[in-house]
Amino acid sequence: MNKLSRRQFLGKSALGIGSAVIASHIPLDLSAETPAKTVKLPVGFQVWTVRDQLLKDFPGTLKMMKDLGYEAVEMCSPPGYGWDPLMKMSAKEMLKIINDAGLIFMSTHYGWGEFKNNLKERIDFAAESGQKQMILSSFGLPEKATMDDWMKACDELNKCGMETKKAGIQMGYHNHHGEFGQIDGKLIYDALMSRFDPDLVKMQFQVAVISIGYKAATYFNKYPGRFISAHLADWSPTEKKNVPLGKGVVDWKEFFASIDKGGVKNIFVEMDPDTFKPSADYLHNL
Numbered sequence: 001m002n003k004l005s006r007r008q009f010l011g012k013s014a015l016g017i018g019s020a021v022i023a024s025h026i027p028l029d030l031s032a033e034t035p036a037k038t039v040k041l042p043v044g045f046q047v048w049t050v051r052d053q054l055l056k057d058f059p060g061t062l063k064m065m066k067d068l069g070y071e072a073v074e075m076c077s078p079p080g081y082g083w084d085p086l087m088k089m090s091a092k093e094m095l096k097i098i099n100d101a102g103l104i105f106m107s108t109h110y111g112w113g114e115f116k117n118n119l120k121e122r123i124d125f126a127a128e129s130g131q132k133q134m135i136l137s138s139f140g141l142p143e144k145a146t147m148d149d150w151m152k153a154c155d156e157l158n159k160c161g162m163e164t165k166k167a168g169i170q171m172g173y174h175n176h177h178g179e180f181g182q183i184d185g186k187l188i189y190d191a192l193m194s195r196f197d198p199d200l201v202k203m204q205f206q207v208a209v210i211s212i213g214y215k216a217a218t219y220f221n222k223y224p225g226r227f228i229s230a231h232l233a234d235w236s237p238t239e240k241k242n243v244p245l246g247k248g249v250v251d252w253k254e255f256f257a258s259i260d261k262g263g264v265k266n267i268f269v270e271m272d273p274d275t276f277k278p279s280a281d282y283l284h285n286l
Contacts, residue, residue: 015087038256038286039267042104044072046231046270051076055085062101069280072104074268076230077122080111091128106266107133107229109174112140112153117162127167133228133266134164135172135204145184147191154195161200172228174204180214193223201226202263208242208270210250211235217254222263229266230259232279244273244278252286 045065046053053061060072075094079084086094098105106275114122126134140151161171173196179189193203203226205216216230228245234248235241246252260269262272 009101012197018214018250021207039283040229040252041259041265041267042071042285043069043105043280044074044106044266044268045070046074046109046268047076047278048109049270050273050276051081051083055083056087058086059097059101062098062103064154064200065276066102068277069284070103070269070276072106072268073110074266075105076137077108077110077114079118080114080122081109093124095129105129106112106131107172107268108133109137109200112136112138116156119160119163120268123164123169126164126169131169133170133172135174135229137174138176141178144180147188149188150183150191151195154192154201157238158197158200161197166199167280170202170228171200172204175209176232177206177209177212180209180212189219195227198226202226204228205230205262205264206233207231207250207255208233208235211242215251216255217251220258220264224261225263226261227262227264229268230264231268231270232283233269233271234279242275244271244282245269246282247278252282256286281284 006089042220050061053064065073075081075268076091078084087098095105108126110122122134136157139150139157141149141153157171157173164171173192175189177194179192181188183191196203202233203219203223205219205227207216207230210216210233220227234245234250236243238247242248267283269276269283
């Protein structure tokens with residue numbers, strides 16, 4: 001026997017129930033039918049972990065990710081990452097293929113050498129393809145780098161941020177686990193936050209650092225307005241590996257309750273390909 005949903009039942013029985021409700025003065029509250037969504041930003045993904053498929057079939061891979069439930073993409077810069085199959089593609093061609101797949105294109109990861117040696121060219125490409133964010137993936141500093149080395153790199157990225165701002169593009173910096181190491185008793189991440197110009201360089205928080213005990217929400221609250229986006233990942237201490245969102249230790253309701261304070265405008269899942277579908281499903285149903 002087919003069961004009617006509450007909405008269908010109310011629709012088919014409007015006359016009878018309506019009169020009963022009016023007679024008994026019991027308010028009819030339908031708010032439970034559409035609970036407020038926790039995730040209000042487009043659900044995005046970072047292409048790095050599907051790069052092999054992407055380079056073989058750019059349109060097909062994007063369409064596949066759309067079908068898995070994703071709405072936005074963050075690219076990696078083809079010249080900076082040596083992605084030859086995509087290097088001849090113009091900015092407008094790339095944007096059209098992404099949009100034709102049903103995805104939003106807001107952001108790209110770049111290498112440090114690109115910013116230092118080809119910044120204007122990369123800014124032009126980003127602007128022509130409608131992007132609003134350019135994210136430095138890493139300074140690439142060695143493990144033995146001094147705090148002075150980190151600070152000099154910050155100063156250089158601030159200057160890059162001045163140039164992207166002129167084009168209406170926000171510069172960002174993506175952390176890895178290394179930024180949560182310490183030099184002379186000071187957390188490198190906190191030192192970066194003290195050196196980056198808050199207007200010129202925003203942060204892209206890598207949630208995967210939960211595996212070493214650092215929570216994104218802590219930093220969104222500690223440094224309000226300093227973030228532009230986040231890479232989403234979850235972690236299982238028992239399995240000691242990344243797991244689909246909602247299956248690990250990250251408190252996602254706490255995370256999403258703090259992103260407005262942090263300033264986060266975009267979210268991108270970045271984990272192994274087999275986690276993409278359950279992670280998108282989790283975010284859409286949170």
